[in-house]
Amino acid sequence: MAQDSEWEPKLVGFLCRWCSYAGADLAGTSRKKYPANIGIIKVPCSGRVDPLFILKALRLGFDGVLVSGCHPGECHYQTGNYRARRKIALTKKFLEYMGIDPRRLQASWISASEGGKFTEVTTQVTKELKEAGPNELFADDK
Amino acid sequence: MTNREAEQRLRDEAKSLLESAKVDYIVGFADGSLKFHTTPLITRNKDDVDHLVINPFMASNLAKFLTELEGRVGIVAKGCDSRSIVSLVQDNKVSREKVVIVGIPCRGMINLSKIEQLAGKESDEIDDITRQGDKVVVKLDGSEKEIPVKEVLFDHCLACELPTPKEYDLLIDEPIPATPDEEASQAKINKLEELSHHERWRFWQNEFSRCIRCYACRNVCPACYCQRCFVEEAEPQWILSIPKWQDNLIFQIIRNIHLAGRCTDCGECERACPVNIPLRSLSKEMYDLVGELFGFKSGMEIDAAPLLTHYELEEAEDFFR
Amino acid sequence: MNQKISKKDISKLLDELGKEFKVFSPSRESGVTTFAEWDGRDSSFLEWYRNTVISPKAQLQPLYEKMFSFHKDKEGYHLELPPPTDKKLIFGIRPCDAKALTIIDKTFQDTYQDPYYLDKRKNTLLVGLGCTNPYDSCFCTSLGLSPTQSSDVDLMLTDIGDEFLIEAVTDRGMKLIKKTSYLKEVTKTDEAKAEEARRQASSKVTRRLDTKDLAKRLLSSFDDQDFWEKVSNKCISCGICTLLCPTCYCFDISDELVKKEGSRFRSGDSCAFPVYTKMPMENPRLEKWRRVRQKVCHKYEFYPMSFEVIACSGCGRCIRLCPVNWDITQILASLPVKVKA
CATH class of the missing domain: 3.10.450 (Nuclear Transport Factor 2; Chain: A,)
Structure with missing residues (x-):
């Protein structure tokens, strides 16, 4: 896809407040560098992330969505992330079937102590979105 | 049993259910006002049951009416309808005790x-x-x-895994074994899977630019029982209420995700669509994904926990970093 | 004097008309029949066209249309109105659908002159095409219509074999005939053929609706909740019968806002939806039977009270497109109250 080399993807991150959000916080306080491409929305639990949020973000023109929560077995609410896992897996596969580049929906488990992992994940996701190019899924061309 | 005998038995059973006050309503099929059409018959009157029919045009999924009717209901159910009923029971939308399932072994409906x-x-x-x-x-x-x-036959009938209801109270006629022809049923979907991401998205964009947002797909669906659908939310307004293709497409994507583990591949959404959108090519994909990823088949086992309320400790990990 | 045109010349005629008008003719796209802009494709619709799923009402009141756009910048708010209306010509409209437009005209120019509809209406010529093969769901003759004749079009075409007989119904139609090529004078034999075609077509419409005292019968059945519950119980409250009805005109208005710009749209709405009229407060018709009753009574009781015409032209779309075969003619025939003569 032809694109401006200056172009930077925009990414929404839905981070659970107990683990991944704290992980992002830790990355910041430990002065780790992570891409400014991500805009973070704090959610109570990864289980809170409705697939509708993901579609709405893509409809609004964001290039990708990252959903992140506590590692399996470590959910503050015991089972929220297990439920999220089913929902996100189905959404990801289904969106791919519809014709949405699978790189646009990403998911990870990041604990409160994994500031480094947060940095790595956001860097990697940003790189993949850059390769995927701008989100023109909902552009009116007809 | 000949078809006429089966019909007579159905009418007799329905009449005795009403007469013995075991049910308040009978829900079944009657001849429609158009050629080769049936129409749902929903009645409390025992004289009406003489209009009940069994024929290859009973396409509707009557389980849809269970969430609307108050009282005990005797319902005529093909295999796929019975799966929808089971799914509604699993979701606590319908109480099993209040339903008398009158099973009809089905050899497929004519499209x-x-x-x-x-x-x-x-x-x-x-x-x-x-x-x-x-x-x-x-x-x-x-x-x-x-x-x-x-x-x-309808595409979904070709892949039918349950021609005879597994969950029933009465069974009219002898059971029919399943002979699914997955390949024939999958033809349209396979063609789509050959396309690139971009081409597939274009395909759906084109299909959904015809959508008029009549919501027939949602309203015929027994599994779409929400009191208030997300498309009608005004605060926040998730999607526009006008039939723009972008919003039509989001409506349908989310509808299918909501139906994961509930959709029994009855094909009603596609049949009801007045503008010919191949909706089953969406719902069947979701149905298959649910099977592939979690080994779940909607409406097959009445004791199974609903798909999205349940989980295994280790599954679907490859979607997560 | 009437004219005629050979069926072979229809494509050329539409090409010629296309120079002056945006011409719409029956078209089948992805298996759905609709009126689409004439693009020089072949005139094979003459072979299969009975009536379209999407009625030509959509050319005058689209499924959705932009009313205006707006944006905000340093200087303040700015409004942009839609471009001026094109001159349109609808080729092949059936008498029922043409009558439907005459019916809804009354609403759009009653106390309020609706510019969106009326501008398009004034700039649209209707070329009617008589039915030769009505559906078993059609019942136009019960509403005083003929499947082959119409006073609601500008020109009316009747199939007489290899040719169409053309009558000018209005002055606009007459003017159009005068400047159109490919027309020939008709003979007495042609007139006789047309007469026969009309007679035959009328006899093919077999579904009946007894409209005698219909409004009165509905009025006296209005409170019969048992009746309305019974006839509505299989309705699934979808919008097919209303959104695709050529005499249904309800619309909803909504805004699309993105940052500092946006558009206001209006789009078809349906009294079958539980959320209908939700915006001022609540829908007073939360139960399904009330919504079904509203739909029926609006067409056959309230509309005739206001405008002296039944808001139905018998096109039969609501019957043939309904997923559960809900049939309005059966409902009306089963009204419990008979009015004494």
Whole structure:
């Protein structure tokens, strides 16, 4: 896809407040560098992330969505992330079937102590979105 | 049992259910006002049950009405309908004790659009359509044409895994074994899977630019029982209420995700669509994904926990970093 | 004097008309029949066209249309109105659908002159095409219509074999005939053929609706909740019968806002939806039977009270497109109250 080399993807991150959000916080306080491409929305639990949020973000023109929560077995609410896992897996596969580049929906488990992992994940996701190019899924061309 | 005998038995059973006050309503099929159509018959009156029919045009999924009716309901159910009923029981939308399932073993329903296409005439111009074993005989302008039944059944019927209800209180006629032809049923979907991401998205964009947002797909669906659908939320307004293709597409994507583990592949959404959008190519994909990823088949086991309320400790990990 | 045109010349005629008008003719796209802009494709619709799923009402009141756009910048708010209306010509409209437009005209120019509809209406010529093969769901003759004749079009075409007989119904139609090529004078035989075609077509419309005292019968059945519950119980409250009805005109208005710009749209709405009229407060018709009753009574009781015409032209779309075969003619025939003569 032809694109401006200056172009930077925009990414929404839905981070659970107990683990991944704290992980992002830790990355910041430990002065780790992570891409400014991500805009973070704090959610109570990864289980809170409705697939509708993901579609709405893509409809609004964001290039990708990252959903992140506590590692399996470590959910503050015991089972929220297990439920999220089913929902996100189905959404990801289904969106791919519809014709949405699978790189646009990403998911990870990041604990409160994994500031480094947060940095790595956001860097990697940003790189993949850059390769995927701008989100023109909902552009009116007809 | 001949079809006529089966029909008579159904009427007798329905009458005795009403007379013995075991049910308040009978829900079944009656002949429609158009040729080769049936129409739902929902009645409390025992005299009406003489209109009940069994024929290859009972396409509707009557489980839809269970969430609307108050009281005990005797419902005529093909295999797929029974799965929808089971799914509603699992979701606590319908109480099993309040439903008397009158099972009808089903050999597949005839898709009138397929007949129309093969005959080159619309259904009201066709004189007669009869099923004779593995053939369908179409009478048109004085001549007869034989068509293999597989060419005119609904796609979802071709893949049917449960022709005879597993969960029932009464079974009219002998059970019919399942003979799914997954490949034939999957033809449209396989074609789509050959396309690139971009081409597939274009395909759906094009299909959904015809959508008029009549919501027939949602409203015929027994699994779409939400009191208030997300499309009608005004605060926040998730999608526009006007039929722009972008919003039509989001409506349908989310609808299918909501139906994961509830959709029984009854094909009603596609049949109801007035503008011919291949909606089953979406719902069947989700149905298959649910099977592939979690080994779940909606409405098969009445004791199974609903898909999205349940989990295994280790599954679907490869989607997560 | 009437004219005629050979069926072979229809494509050329539409090409010629296309120079002056945006011409719409029956078209089948992805298996759905609709009126689409004439693009020089072949005139094979003459072979299959009975009536379209999407009625030509959509050319005058689209499924959705932009009313205006707006944006905000340093200087303040700015409004942009839609471009001026094109001159349109609808070729092949059936008498029922043409009558439907005459019916809804009354609403759009009653106390309020609706510019969106009326501008398009004034700039649209209707060329009617008589039915030769009505559906078994059609019942136009019960509403005083003929499947082959119409006073609601500008020109009316009747199939007489290899040709169409053309009558000018209005002055606009007459003017159009005068400047159109490919027309020939008709003979007495042609007139006789047309007469026969009209007679035959009328006899093919077999579905009946007894409209005698219909409004009165509905009025006296209005409170019969048992009746309305019974006839509505299989309705699934979808919008097919209303959104695709050529005499249904309800619309909803909504805004699309993105940052500092946006558009206001209006789009078809349906009294079958539980959320209908939700915006001022609540829908007073939360139960399904009330919504079904509203739909029926609006067409056959309230509309005739206001405008002296039944808001139905018998096109039969609501019957043939309904997923559960809900049939309005059966409902009306089963009204419990008979009015004494």
